[in-house]
Amino acid sequence: MERLINIDNGGTLTDIVVASGTDFTFTKTLTTPVDLSQCLFDAMTKASAQIYGEANLADLLHSTQHIRYSSTQGTNALVQRKGPLIGLITDDPALPEALGTSDETAALFTDLIGGRIGIISADGTPEELSQQLVAEINRLTTAGAERLVVAGLSSEREHLFKRTMLKNFPRHLLGSVPILFSREFAADTSRPRQVWSGILNSFLHPTVERFLYSAEHRLRAYKVKNPLLIYRNDGASSRVAKSVALKTYSSGPRGGLEGTRALAEAYGLDNVLMIDVGGTTTDVGAVSNKAIAVDRRGSIQGVDISYEMSDVRSTGVGGSSIIAVHNGEITVGPNSVGAAPGPACFGFGGTSATITDVNLLLGVLDPTTYLNGEMALDAGRSRAVIMKTVADPLGITLEEALIRMEASYSSHLARSFADLLSPTGDTTVAAFGGGGPMNACSAARIAGVNRVLVPRLAAVFSAYGISFSDIAQSYETSVTGFSPAEITAVRTAMQADAGKDMFQEGHDLSECELDWSTLVENGEEILALKATYRLPHPTIANGAPAAASAAVAAGTRQVRSAPTQIDSVAVYQLDDQKPGATAAGPAIVEGPFFTARVPLGWTLTVSTAGDLQLTDTH
Incomplete structure (x- = not known):
């Protein structure tokens, strides 16, 4: 069987899982913010060394059917508001107010658009329209707008704007200041959703465009037969050229949710809440009754999209x-040190404190085993940064600062998911990502959850979840008031589009599943089609409990539990334990590329599948 490569690019670390049948190879590498295509190739090169005994990227690529890629770069950019300045041109004076109907949406509109709004008269001669557009485009670009979104009152008005812009501005100028026409970008019955989709896509686009096309260019040098696939936030994958930036937002977490659903099925759990703790963000989502909650029209930071x-x-x-x-209080995020310079303990010049620095000084992390021993951590740098930025400003000792910083971080983590817990009280938290297992138990206790499940592949679990995706494209057409003959013609046209797109994906339409449906939205009848080419999917071993036995400790670690108290804590290597192995906290469990902290009052059990089951008996 040909291999499938799944890559999840985070703000600090990039994860890779290479699958071939039931065999998995996985590893992590530092994200390279200056050139994100570099960490993609670094990850694949590391994986090839594990597979072949030495680095052999060419052989790995030539034995691979598809490379599926997801990135949190768009999510991180929006969380931190790091993106281009957007300008909005419209002939609807009421549109800005319609786009900011709540405090959250109004704040987002202010951050992304601000005062860069050009109002065009709804009437006037072509010459007057031309003068207005030229004046507004010049004004908005002078005000710093790097991308423009055009939102006309009608499709005809937007087409008129487009013709006028192309006539009055040379194409090289329109290329340097990209313009998106909202009605062309998204088919929708709601104008606010449609316009917001255009704004958000324009904001996210440059974040992902450069490195994706750079990666494709580098892959061509290896004569890779199949193109790079982008994993989307709807759970499917497609070529870079057949997707849009908006669909990459929160795509990594969707991979985590797909993996979480597989865990729920394997362990027979009705309600599982994922907390995927990466370098920059924690992503939270729920699986209920083995199903992922899906919104036909999604939402991003309170904004409905198309x-x-x-x-x-x-x-x-x-x-x-x-x-x-x-102001005398400890704060956590939302800004991140990312991979460059990274936490102070990485030794790359970081001058801000992070929970990674805290856990190192508490003793939870071993400075010699971080990332499976691939990166030595510098406790001295962490100590200096925490004293300077937290302990000294608060007038407290380093030891007290560590305990208070950990408590603040755990409280923030608990608040990120507490309101999504099942009202029946039977929620299990699935904790993964590089940082998830470290503080999951303390956050779960704060939120009132007494069961935590840490998969063996926790450190790369979102990348693993991408393994459950297929190649797919979706289409929608309003057929309100259409006759049967007209609907037949629309079906024929939509199927022709699907055939063309799936051919460009590398597959004949006869190899694909076609799912037709009819929807009603805002009084309009919508014909929908989804074309899917199925790829191989993995299975998770049954989570049935094995015969209990005592877990075997590999040693002990000195872990601080209070400003004046240090405990000698047993350390267990997850991969060295038999199924059914159990132990009581406090304990540390070292898994592949992750460290899990098991507090006092919690017990640990290793499942048949090799996952870590944690229970609060306190």
């Missing part, structure tokens, strides 16, 4: 989130 999305919430609480002091 595309389907799973219900995932991203908050600026991650392993590299900056912990600082503001």
Whole structure:
């Protein structure tokens, strides 16, 4: 069987899972913010060394059927508001107010658009329209707008704007200041959703465009037969050229949700809440009765959009989130040190404190085993940064600062998911991501959850979840008031579009599943088609409990539990334990590329599948 490569690019670390049948190879590498295509190739090169005994990227690529890629770069950019300045041109004076109907949406509109709004008269001669457009485009670009979104009152008005712009501005100028026409970008019955989709896509686009096309260019040098696939937030994959930036938002967490659903099925759990703790954000989502909650029209930071999305919430609480002091209080995020410079303990020049620095000084992390021993951590740098930015400003000792920083971080983490718990009280938290297992138990206890499940592949679990995706394209057409003959013609046209797109994906339409449906939205009848080419999917071993036995400790670690108290804590290597192995906390469990902290009052059990089951008996 040909291999399938799944890559999840985070703000600090990039994860890779290479699958071939039931065999998995996985590893992690530092994200390279200056050139994100570099960490993609670094990850694949590391994986090839594990597979072949030495680095052999060419052989790995030539034995691979597809490379599926997801990125949190768009999510992180929006959380931190790091993107281009957007300008809005419209002939609807009421539109700005319609786009900010709540405090949250109004704040987002202010951050992304601000005062860069050009109002065009709804009437006037072509010459007057031309003069207005030229004046407004010049004004908005002078005000710093790097991308423009055009939202006309009608499709005809937008087409008129487009013709006028192309006539009055040379194409090289329109290329340097890209213009998106909202009605062309998204088919929708709601104008606010449609316009917001255009604004958000324009904001996210440059974040992902450069490195994706750079990666495709580098892959061509290896004569890779199949193109790079982008994993989307609707759970499917497609070529870079056949997707849009907006569909990459929160795509990594959707992979985590697909993996979480597989866990729920394997362990027979009705309600599982994922907390995927990356470097910059924590992504939270729920699986109920083995189903992922999906919104036909998704929502991003309180803004409704035109595309389907799973219900995932991203908050600026991650392993590299900056912990600082503001107005005498300890704060966590949303800004992150990312991979460059990274946490202070990485030794790359970081000058801000993070939970990674805290856990190192508490003794939870072993400075010699981080990332499976691939990166030595510098406790001295962490100590200096925490003293300077937290302990000294608060007038407290280093030891007290560590305990308070950990408590603040755990509280922030608990708040990120507490309101999504099942009202029946039977929620299990699935904790993964590089930072998830470290503080999951303490956050779960704060939120009133007594069961935590840490998969063996926790450190790369979102990348693993991408393994459940297929190649797919979706289409919608309003057929309100159409006759049967007209609907037949629309079906024929939509199927022709699907055939063309799936051919460009590398597959004949006869190899694909076609799912037709009819929807009613805002009084309009909509014909929908989804064309899917199925790829191989993995299975998770049954989670049935094995015969209990005592877990075997590999040693002990000195872990601080209070400003004046240090405990000698047993350390267990997850991969060395037999199924059914159990132990009581306090304990540390070292898994592949992750460290899990098991507090006092919790017990640990290793499942048949090799996952870590944690229970609060306190």
